[in-house]
Amino acid sequence: MIPPMRTIIALLIVIAACASIPSHAAATATPRCQSPKTPGTHEVAAALDQLRLLLSDKQRADLNRPLSDATAIQWSNLPIGIVPRSGLRLGDLNDKQAAAARAVFVAALSPCGLTLLDQVRLADDYLVPFDQRPIGWGAGNYYLSVLGNSSAKAPWMLQIGGHHLAYNFTFNGHEAGATPLFAGSEPIRFEVRGTQVEPLEAQSKAMSRVATAISPQAKARLSGTFTDVVKGVVVTDVPGQMPTGGTDTGFPHSYPAGETDRGIPVRTLPPDQRELVRAAIASFAQLPDSAISTSLLAGYLAPAALDQTYVGFAGSPDLGAQGSYVRIDGPRVWIELIVQRAIAQPDQLHYHSLWRDKQSDYGGEVRR
Amino acid sequence: MRTLLALCLGLLAGAVYAHSAPSSTLRLEFRADAVQAQYWVPVSELAYARAADPAGEPFAAYLLRHLAVETPDGKAWRVIVDDVHEAEYLEHAFVVADIRLLPPAGVAPREFVLVDDAVTHEVRNHVVYVVARHGERADMLGALQYPAKRLAVAAR
Numbered sequence: 285m286i287p288p289m290r291t292i293i294a295l296l297i298v299i300a301a302c303a304s305i306p307s308h309a310a311a312t313a314t315p316r317c318q319s320p321k322t323p324g325t326h327e328v329a330a331a332l333d334q335l336r337l338l339l340s341d342k343q344r345a346d347l348n349r350p351l352s353d354a355t356a357i358q359w360s361n362l363p364i365g366i367v368p369r370s371g372l373r374l375g376d377l378n379d380k381q382a383a384a385a386r387a388v389f390v391a392a393l394s395p396c397g398l399t400l401l402d403q404v405r406l407a408d409d410y411l412v413p414f415d416q417r418p419i420g421w422g423a424g425n426y427y428l429s430v431l432g433n434s435s436a437k438a439p440w441m442l443q444i445g446g447h448h449l450a451y452n453f454t455f456n457g458h459e460a461g462a463t464p465l466f467a468g469s470e471p472i473r474f475e476v477r478g479t480q481v482e483p484l485e486a487q488s489k490a491m492s493r494v495a496t497a498i499s500p501q502a503k504a505r506l507s508g509t510f511t512d513v514v515k516g517v518v519v520t521d522v523p524g525q526m527p528t529g530g531t532d533t534g535f536p537h538s539y540p541a542g543e544t545d546r547g548i549p550v551r552t553l554p555p556d557q558r559e560l561v562r563a564a565i566a567s568f569a570q571l572p573d574s575a576i577s578t579s580l581l582a583g584y585l586a587p588a589a590l591d592q593t594y595v596g597f598a599g600s601p602d603l604g605a606q607g608s609y610v611r612i613d614g615p616r617v618w619i620e621l622i623v624q625r626a627i628a629q630p631d632q633l634h635y636h637s638l639w640r641d642k643q644s645d646y647g648g649e650v651r652r
Numbered sequence: 653m654r655t656l657l658a659l660c661l662g663l664l665a666g667a668v669y670a671h672s673a674p675s676s677t678l679r680l681e682f683r684a685d686a687v688q689a690q691y692w693v694p695v696s697e698l699a700y701a702r703a704a705d706p707a708g709e710p711f712a713a714y715l716l717r718h719l720a721v722e723t724p725d726g727k728a729w730r731v732i733v734d735d736v737h738e739a740e741y742l743e744h745a746f747v748v749a750d751i752r753l754l755p756p757a758g759v760a761p762r763e764f765v766l767v768d769d770a771v772t773h774e775v776r777n778h779v780v781y782v783v784a785r786h787g788e789r790a791d792m793l794g795a796l797q798y799p800a801k802r803l804a805v806a807a808r
Contacts, residue, residue: 506776508774508775508776508798509700509704509774509775509776510775510776510777511673511696511697511700511777511778512673512777513777514776514777518675518779520781521674521675521677521742521781522679522781522783522790523677523679523692523746524741524788525790534795540799622777
């Protein structure tokens, strides 16, 4: 299936924008993903107000839901045929509505975060011809939701997501809230009208550079086998019953403590390898707009925090084999990336990745 | 209802679990003098676990090395694997073990500590769900994921 022209144009624009990013951008912690503008909560809320003006009553009702522990965790990386989503379906918007929704994305995401959204949707369009069951692949099957009142000073959340993508941004929360953030890609790379697209290129390369650098040290290799991210959503499959879940019902998660089996302490790495870790963290933390994640990134990269951060890997550090896995595990930051067998084309591979904040997932607003 | 469920499961076949690493499920039926259990373990994830623990014994013996049941104060229950067979569920192959859990004399089979790492000793993201079966309904009692391998279980 050929992606809609609107999607193609948007992709070409973001590719052109990213072409101006120096090739070494992924290897530095300098926030090159961030645009010069510095929108904040009110810019996102204002963009949402503009969008609402263009929506029908039903669409407004779809867009807005209450913020609660139950609604906040209703995100998934799975296709909508497995985990149906609530919210405003992007594939149902007319041109004016789509432009207004895009203004929301521009306000809430960095240029790199916007590119990721576009490219993950393109990847899903690429999968449509393989969707025989059907599973719900397709660029239209992505959703925008507002949990709570975006005009109020009270906490509220913006959720943007669908298959292989979940942006969960919390505004006015106890903490800055950019997570949980799930990003995956199948295929890993593909062509659209002669242009190669690789949605997680920056993140996978940054994580692979870390794994490759630390791989000579035995302690860097994590024990065990990984077949998916460790702190992701899980479907509850009771044989003979309809499967349930597929959302973040495991929240809040527990995390490793101590030094055992967490990989290499970053404090023991030479400066060039510490820089690779910083770049890998930044490749995820720079996906939201800077107003959302600058304070988080600063916290993760503070020398004291970085000294208490561990990096480890399993499988192949070049991420060329199924089961390859890289993890960054800090006092707050938790980033993991796994290489899995592809679904549509099982002889190929695909990525899952997850960024969590041990302290401020959901802005610290969900207390289960 | 059973036909409708089968139809729905058929429609979901493959798509659902082809996309996620399959989890294990331990289904429990609390009876007057024992707990009848059925353990569904995905072949794909078990293969990683057995490769890391290559004793080569039959699955029943392997399971008995990795699964135990105790009273809350540490007295061992008897665990008997009555049958092992294979089954398919949503396009994933499972090893299915029928197990009897027998409490010590004088202990009611209503509350125990499950100790299990049959897959989780190796597969870091693997989750074992423990459910109580009531006819066609199943109530979630808890879950195990590495590094945890002990779960307090109580009939509801």
